[in-house]
Amino acid sequence: MAASLILPSHFFTTYKISKLCLHHMQSANPPKGVNCLFPVRALASRTFASVGSVENQVSAPTNTRRSGGSKTCDNDFERELQELFDQVKTLVMNGSEDDAVDLLRANYEAVKERMDAGVRGIEEAATIDIIALGYMAVGDFKFVESLLEMLNEIVGSLKDDEPLLDSVLVHMGSMYSTLGKFEKSMLVYRRAIDNMENIYGKHSVFLITPILGMAKVLSSIGRTTKAVDCYHRAIALLESSRGAESEDLAIPLFGLGSLLLKQGKPTEAEAPFLRILNIYTKLYGEDDGRVGMAMSSLAHVKCAMGKTNEAIDLYKNALKVIKDSNYMASDDSIVEKMRIDLAELLHAVGMGKEGRELLEECLLITEKHKGKEDPSSVTHLINLATSHSRSKNYVEAERLLRTSLQALHIREKAFRKDSLPVAEALDCLVSIQTRLTRDDEVLLDRLKRVLSIQEKEFGPESKEVLTTLKKVVHFLDKLGRKNDKLLLQKRLSALRSKFKQQIQQ
Numbered sequence: 001m002a003a004s005l006i007l008p009s010h011f012f013t014t015y016k017i018s019k020l021c022l023h024h025m026q027s028a029n030p031p032k033g034v035n036c037l038f039p040v041r042a043l044a045s046r047t048f049a050s051v052g053s054v055e056n057q058v059s060a061p062t063n064t065r066r067s068g069g070s071k072t073c074d075n076d077f078e079r080e081l082q083e084l085f086d087q088v089k090t091l092v093m094n095g096s097e098d099d100a101v102d103l104l105r106a107n108y109e110a111v112k113e114r115m116d117a118g119v120r121g122i123e124e125a126a127t128i129d130i131i132a133l134g135y136m137a138v139g140d141f142k143f144v145e146s147l148l149e150m151l152n153e154i155v156g157s158l159k160d161d162e163p164l165l166d167s168v169l170v171h172m173g174s175m176y177s178t179l180g181k182f183e184k185s186m187l188v189y190r191r192a193i194d195n196m197e198n199i200y201g202k203h204s205v206f207l208i209t210p211i212l213g214m215a216k217v218l219s220s221i222g223r224t225t226k227a228v229d230c231y232h233r234a235i236a237l238l239e240s241s242r243g244a245e246s247e248d249l250a251i252p253l254f255g256l257g258s259l260l261l262k263q264g265k266p267t268e269a270e271a272p273f274l275r276i277l278n279i280y281t282k283l284y285g286e287d288d289g290r291v292g293m294a295m296s297s298l299a300h301v302k303c304a305m306g307k308t309n310e311a312i313d314l315y316k317n318a319l320k321v322i323k324d325s326n327y328m329a330s331d332d333s334i335v336e337k338m339r340i341d342l343a344e345l346l347h348a349v350g351m352g353k354e355g356r357e358l359l360e361e362c363l364l365i366t367e368k369h370k371g372k373e374d375p376s377s378v379t380h381l382i383n384l385a386t387s388h389s390r391s392k393n394y395v396e397a398e399r400l401l402r403t404s405l406q407a408l409h410i411r412e413k414a415f416r417k418d419s420l421p422v423a424e425a426l427d428c429l430v431s432i433q434t435r436l437t438r439d440d441e442v443l444l445d446r447l448k449r450v451l452s453i454q455e456k457e458f459g460p461e462s463k464e465v466l467t468t469l470k471k472v473v474h475f476l477d478k479l480g481r482k483n484d485k486l487l488l489q490k491r492l493s494a495l496r497s498k499f500k501q502q503i504q505q
Helices: 017-021 051-056 071-093 097-116 122-138 141-156 165-178 182-200 205-220 224-242 247-262 266-284 289-304 308-324 333-348 352-370 377-390 394-414 420-435 440-458 463-478 482-504
Strands: none
Touching (some): 071 097, 097 122, 122 141, 247 266, 289 333, 352 377, 420 440, 440 463
16 A cells, blocks of 8 residues: 655645746746756646756656556555645745645655665655655755665665656756766666666657756766767657657757857857747747747857847847736846846947946836845946946946945845855946046955955856956056065966866867
8 A cells, every 4th residue: 555645634726846947948046946846747848947957847757657556546646746745835935934844844754764664665765755856945955965865775776667766766866966966866867767768668758858857967067968969869859759849849959059058159059049939939929928038048149159230139029029928027037137138238339328228227127126225236236337437427437336335235234245246246346446547455455355255155266266366466566566466476377377278178
């Protein structure tokens, strides 16, 4: 008989599990711990996903294989697993994380009691799997690691034909990947792929989920050639089973294009992103928000290719489509990033006034939705000050600079005086004040503060540190401090040599 789960007497309205991981294709800040956390049985969602969640956005097997016992009991157990995860997910999304943890803890204690009694079968593995996914959703990664250790011991002793094993393995691969345990992630993904190939054949659509998971892991550890092969295999499987114009293709196409772009191959990356745009345009029409998102991603590629005017047109059209279709809120971080990217391009081609209007729009929207004292306003104030400074509107740049300094104090209180957001603001302020010929000693002190934060956050040999070191050396030279300059110059030369060798490799 299937093990019983501890479920609350009252359930909130159930949502599709796949909704939890719905991120737009350019999302840079997915909710903490919610990256691709849902049972592999869930059907694919129909919108773009972030790179971090692509491996779990495609339909996967329902696992109808059974090794004996009552099919009704098995189905009841699967339904209980689904209900448990739905409830945890709903509690997290409604901000009731403490209640979610209580529910997870009760189920953990129940399954731990069975395991202590010597019961360590697929039902215990599947239960721990769902509990681990729940703890990922609430962001308790440390406990997830210990759960994965328990889970690894159980699945290691299970036969490959156990029901639900494929789902458990795929979830383990995703969680290991999120935790940065890439070697372990590859091992469980490989076992899942081998199992499915043996049971369903090498051309089964069920293989897509673990193949995309494997592609993400390979990308993360720099094995890009094999990652590209995985993406191509997933695309071929989808084309053969669902046709060349299936919107499910957007997921592996986006993963492939993003990887090629990361490799510095924008020309090759253009085709996958263009194909995504064509698929969505054909399915939903030119005025759909998904088309706007696809335009934005293609604009990013065009920019990398040096086709600035094409990128500008695509960004403008993307923003218009997204706004007119009400696809995303005006204060959404993704839309904000599009405006800033477009503004930067407009400044680059000498259209500073138009670019500045976009930056002003960003500031107004932030102030409207978050208030004038929100720390995020610092970025927009500094961007505007930089824009005016470029256009030699120094009076307005000076006014914005003073406002930025006030906002900087807000940011220091909201984050920490030695946090990256503060370092970013300081770096921008130094850039503006340099153009306004401010006190070089003051600017040097601020740069040293930026350098200290970057060394702590990125490491002493990071690219960010290299960039700031150049600025520090420049000001030391201006101030005639030769001895200080000589020490940092040696460090700067060593860093330059290091990055030059990396590029050559």
